[in-house]
Amino acid sequence: MNRLSKLLQPAARVARLPDDRVRVLYPKFRWQILESTFIGYATFYVVRNNLPVVSKEMGQALHYSKGQIGDLLALTAIAYGIGKFLMGAWSDRSNPRYFMPVGLLLTALCNFAFGATSSYPTHLALWTLNGLVQGMGWGPCGRSLGHWYSVRERGTVFAVWNISHNVGGGLTGLIAAYSTAWMGWRSAFYVPGVLAILCACYLMVRLRDTPQSVGLPPVEEYRNDYPPEGGRDREEELGTRELLMTYVLKNRALWLFAMANFFVYIARYSMLDWGPTYLKEVKRASLQDGGFSTAVFEFAGIFSTILIGWLSDKTGGRRGMVSLLCMIPVFLAFGAILYTPPGMLWLDLTLFGVVGFFIYPPVMLLGVTGLDFSSKKAVGAAAGFIGLFGYLGRTVQGKGIGTIAERYGWDAALYAILASTFVGILLLSLTWKLRPRAIGPDRGAIIENAPALKGGGA
Numbered sequence: 001m002n003r004l005s006k007l008l009q010p011a012a013r014v015a016r017l018p019d020d021r022v023r024v025l026y027p028k029f030r031w032q033i034l035e036s037t038f039i040g041y042a043t044f045y046v047v048r049n050n051l052p053v054v055s056k057e058m059g060q061a062l063h064y065s066k067g068q069i070g071d072l073l074a075l076t077a078i079a080y081g082i083g084k085f086l087m088g089a090w091s092d093r094s095n096p097r098y099f100m101p102v103g104l105l106l107t108a109l110c111n112f113a114f115g116a117t118s119s120y121p122t123h124l125a126l127w128t129l130n131g132l133v134q135g136m137g138w139g140p141c142g143r144s145l146g147h148w149y150s151v152r153e154r155g156t157v158f159a160v161w162n163i164s165h166n167v168g169g170g171l172t173g174l175i176a177a178y179s180t181a182w183m184g185w186r187s188a189f190y191v192p193g194v195l196a197i198l199c200a201c202y203l204m205v206r207l208r209d210t211p212q213s214v215g216l217p218p219v220e221e222y223r224n225d226y227p228p229e230g231g232r233d234r235e236e237e238l239g240t241r242e243l244l245m246t247y248v249l250k251n252r253a254l255w256l257f258a259m260a261n262f263f264v265y266i267a268r269y270s271m272l273d274w275g276p277t278y279l280k281e282v283k284r285a286s287l288q289d290g291g292f293s294t295a296v297f298e299f300a301g302i303f304s305t306i307l308i309g310w311l312s313d314k315t316g317g318r319r320g321m322v323s324l325l326c327m328i329p330v331f332l333a334f335g336a337i338l339y340t341p342p343g344m345l346w347l348d349l350t351l352f353g354v355v356g357f358f359i360y361p362p363v364m365l366l367g368v369t370g371l372d373f374s375s376k377k378a379v380g381a382a383a384g385f386i387g388l389f390g391y392l393g394r395t396v397q398g399k400g401i402g403t404i405a406e407r408y409g410w411d412a413a414l415y416a417i418l419a420s421t422f423v424g425i426l427l428l429s430l431t432w433k434l435r436p437r438a439i440g441p442d443r444g445a446i447i448e449n450a451p452a453l454k455g456g457g458a
Contacts, residue, residue: 008094008102011213021215026222029208033148034157036206037141038164040100043199044137045168046175046192047107051076051127052273053176053294054188056280061185062118066277070402072124073273074395076131081391083135088384091139097207101200103136108196115189135384138367140207142383146371147210150223154368155317159309162364166298166305166356169272173294248385253373256431257320258389261366263424264323265390266397267330268359270417271297271352273394274401282410283342293352300353301360308361312368319369320431323362327428330358331421338414362428366390373434393420 017025051058055069091099110130114123141161149157175195176188208214216222248254275293279285285293304326312322333354340347370383397420405413 007098008090010093011095011097011209013210013212014215016217017215022217022222025214026211026216029211029214029216030148032206033144033208034161036203037096037100037144038161038167040104040164040199040203040207041137041141041161042164042168042171043104043196044107044134045165046172047104047111047196048080048130048134049169049172049272049294050111050176050188050192053173053276054180054185056277057180058185062120064120066402066406068120070399072127073398073402075124075128077269077391077394077398079128079131080134081388081395083132084138084387084391085135085381085384087133087135088139088142088387089381091136091143092381094140094143095209096140096144097204097209099136100140100207101203103133103140104196104200104203106133106136108193108200111189111193111196115186115193138383138387142367142371144207144209148219150219151372152223152313154371155309155311155313155319155365156306157309158368159306159361159364162305162309162360162367163302165363166301166360168298170295170298173276173292173298177292177294248381251373251382253434254370254382254385256427256434257366257369257373258386260320260323260424260427260431261386261390262393263420263427264327264359264362264366265393266420267327267334267355267417267424268363269394270397270401270420271355273398274405274413275352278405278410278413279345279348283340283345283348285345285348289345293349296349297352297356300356304357305360305364309364309368312365315435317372317435318433319365319372320428320434323365324425324428324432326358326361327421327425330355331418331425333358334414334418334421338411338418363390 016022051072055072058064059066059069087103107130110126110133114126114130117123117126145157145161172192175191179187179191211218211222272294275297276285279289279293308322308326312319315322333351337348337351337355340351366386367383370386373382397417401413401416404416
């Protein structure tokens with residue numbers, strides 16, 4: 001255990017390289033960090049979102065009810081929310097080069113064991129553990145991108161990186177569905193597990209920690225973007241208490257974004273967790289059609305995430321305002337899905353695409369606010385805190401939607417999703433004027449145009 005803790009410690013700084021080497025190596029490493037975290041996080045999705053795609057087939061084979069499947073999804077979601085917060089705080093004081101691959105190896109083991117058993121209590125324990133170690137994915141990515149890309153680039157860069165959600169989620173639908181069709185539902189966990197192990201090896205080769213750990217200056221100096229006071233590199237790792245109390249728990253803006261994220265995640269995961277089952281039972285879709293609906297949902301968010309991320313930079317970082325504008329079409333699309341008659345699967349898939357197109361920008365932007373309104377030294381904890389509320393939302397919908405659908409029918413479940421989306425819109429309306437103003441490389445942001453929230457630790 002001591003060896004593992006030592007391995008995961010932040011990489012030590014090394015002597016600064018000559019300026020000519022800095023100019024050559026900085027672009028190379030920036031691309032390397034973006035590319036490797038993109039591939040790594042997409043792979044985390046492949047070993048997390050495979051269960052919903054085959055939940056009906058697994059449930060039929062093992063005689064699980066919708067309520068039992070809902071419990072699996074709910075416990076996994078709450079475990080992931082807790083893991084994202086706790087592992088995020090740990091990742092702020094760790095080396096992403098090893099922290100992220102360890103997480104992938106652990107989640108691969110959970111997938112192998114899950115596919116090998118037929119016991120419901122064991123499935124419940126394994127998939128809950130999988131949710132916990134899945135929390136080792138976002139934190140190291142946030143730490144890496146926060147150190148290698150400056151505040152003025154953040155919306156656009158995180159938007160590009162955030163496509164990893166869509167790529168990973170979309171591929172999961174296809175990999176899980178076709179693996180099940182060819183080799184049975186257990187292969188939907190074995191195949192992703194193998195891919196996760198391969199990716200873990202790749203990340204250990206490609207990832208690096210901070211610029212200073214490879215002899216480069218902090219990104220603010222490199223980009224001439226809010227350079228350190230006095231032109232000196234003053235970055236220091238934060239202690240656990242300062243990290244959590246000053247930058248997270250006393251930060252009023254983060255609490256508001258976190259509460260909004262609760263309802264955004266209900267809207268997002270209602271279609272990911274239950275969309276394939278809904279289409280099979282109500283719209284007469286096949287197994288492959290259900291898997292394809294997940295791919296449509298995920299891939300639809302690719303272009304919009306980049307566009308809206310860039311737009312949020314151009315609006316001065318008013319990410320709450322932009323998120324609100326995206327949630328309105330999501331609400332309308334859910335209403336249309338409710339009234340689409342069976343036999344028009346193309347229309348349902350189109351509406352799934354509309355939801356995916358508009359839901360992923362808020363998912364990405366609310367995560368970025370954890371960096372905007374805290375510190376790049378606390379990004380894992382801040383984003384994990386916002387994510388914790390999101391996955392509490394997923395927990396509620398994972399259990400709630402399944403129970404409502406089983407007891408009252410799918411129409412009632414869709415109305416519950418609509419109500420949750422509407423509450424999310426109301427909460428986001430309170431963030432309309434919030435925007436960050438950077439005040440230093442390791443001091444994060446303060447809040448402008450929001451007197452009631454000033455002094456909230458941002």
